[in-house]
Amino acid sequence: MKKLKLFLWIWLTALSSFGQTEVVKKDTLFEKAPEGLVRFYYDDHYYLVDKDCQFKSIERLSQFIVAKNAFHGEFKDFNRNGTVVLTGYYNEGVKEGAFKAYHPNGALKWEATFKENRPIGDWKxxxxxxxxxxxxxxxxGGGTISDYWDRLGRQRVVAGEGNYEFKMPFxxxxxxxxxFFERKGKIKNGLPSGYWTTNMVDDKNKKVLFTxxxxxxxxxxxxGFNLFQDRGxxxxxxIIPSQSFIIGERMLFKQCNxxxxxxxxxxxxxKLNGAFAANPSFQNMExxxxxxxxxxxxGDPEMITLSQPLKTTALNKYLEMVIKDIPYYFPSIDEQGQPIADTLTISGKLSISEAGVFNFNSLTVEREKQP
Structure with missing residues (x-):
């Protein structure tokens, strides 16, 4: 993930002369659209991606104020099939009024009202x-659960009181x-109360107690106790669904891999940055x-080797300890979409500031067998 480094006004200025001067760029993250609108390309987590990327899932049509780097006016988001999945209104980058999201079948998924960028009233x-x-x-201010119905239509929480059991994707x-993970416990006065559990859930609905x-x-x-990591x-x-559309306001983008x-x-x-505390003994290094x-x-790692060690050899033993602590990787996929055994090469950079703060960055993963 990278923050958008080129100012949007540069891109949009270039777009204004489209057809007169050929614009060469690596990724097309947004384009000029009719009626003074701009078309933005997102993945399903609302990170900007190239318009031809296989992970592009959402297109947004909106006005955009370049000087403020902000959406303005009514907008519509569409999925791959051209179905509207989200509508709303921004006033110079501030969410105002009704926002509505839709399931792929066109049915209303949720509705909420915003005032000065904050939700008010009921989010349904x-x-x-x-x-x-x-x-x-x-x-x-903070969200409290008022009512909840399970998939069988039974109301399990009424006016902020009842039993809650809700499955959400990672x-x-x-x-x-x-x-997936599943949160389960009692709701009192709209808030979690007493003993709660979290189960990990696989795609066959098999559950394993997690917390x-x-x-x-x-x-x-x-x-709070994590049974997998054996620590508090x-x-x-x-305990409520998260909304990734807010990420779209931050203009972050991802490479197409x-x-x-x-x-x-x-x-x-x-993981790497969290494992290395600041150490003034190491300064101004990359x-x-x-x-x-x-x-x-x-996806289970069977052998890990440090193929290109750091030049500062005193740090390599710590680096090896951290990378050997990673228990799972996404497996590679063959042309038929089946997971396969593979060898991955993970490369990156370590930058250390004048204050001795470690920053692992520019990480890339190369898969030998995945097409």
Whole structure:
């Protein structure tokens, strides 16, 4: 993942002369559209991608204020089939009024109202068949769960009281290889209360207990324990659906490869940066490194070797410790879409500031067998 480095006004100025001067650029992330609009290209997590990228899932038509780097006026987002998936209104980059999202079948997915960029009142979610799913209230600032219906149509939470059991997808890479997680517990006064659990869920709906938590009467987590990592924590996973469309406001883009799209590269950078504390003994340095991973068809690392060590040899043993602690990689896929065993080469850079702060960046993944 990279933040958009070229100012949008440069791109849009170039677009204004389209047809007169050939514009050469590596990625087409947005283009001039009729009636003074701009067409933006996103993946399904609302990161900008090239218009021809296989991960492009959403196109947005909107006015855009170049000087403020902000959306303005009504906008519409479309999926690959040209179906509207989101509508709303920005006032110079500030969300105002009604926002509505739609399922692929055209049914209303959720609806919310914003005032000065913040949700107000009820944020209502619906199942694809149009039946109500969840209502989250924002009258007091933070969201509280008002009502919840399960997939059988049974109302499990009424006026902020009841039992909650909700399955959500992991948006990006996680170390455990599960595509979903399920949050389960009691709701009181719209907030989690008492004993809660999180299950990891595979694509066959097999569940494995992941975390155990205890919340006080104010909905504050007092105890949290990760059974996979055998350690406590203080920041729990969300209990309501997250909305990635907000990422689109930040103008972030990703390269067109699966490891960037899936969030693995970002995870790996965070993993390395989190493992190396600032150390004034190392200053003003920039070095490259690479390692190779033999991977099973299930994504399990079977052999890891540091193929290009850091020049500062004192750091290599720590680097090896961190990369050998990564338990899961996305497996490579063959032309038939089946997972295969493969060898991956992960390369990147380590920059160390004058204050001794470590920054692992520019990470890339090369897969030998994946087409």
């Amino acid at each position: 979610y619906y199942y694809p068949d149009g039946k109500p799913m969840l209502t989250v209230n924002f009258d007091n 948006e990006f890479y996680n170390e455990y290889g599960f595509p 155990e938590e205890v919340y006080d009467k104010n909905g504050v987590l007092t105890e 924590y203080r920041v729990p996973l969300t 699966f490891d960037d799209y899936s969030g693995f590269n970002a995870y790996l950078s965070d 070095e490259e490194f690479a390692y190779r991973v033999s991977l099973s068809n299930e």
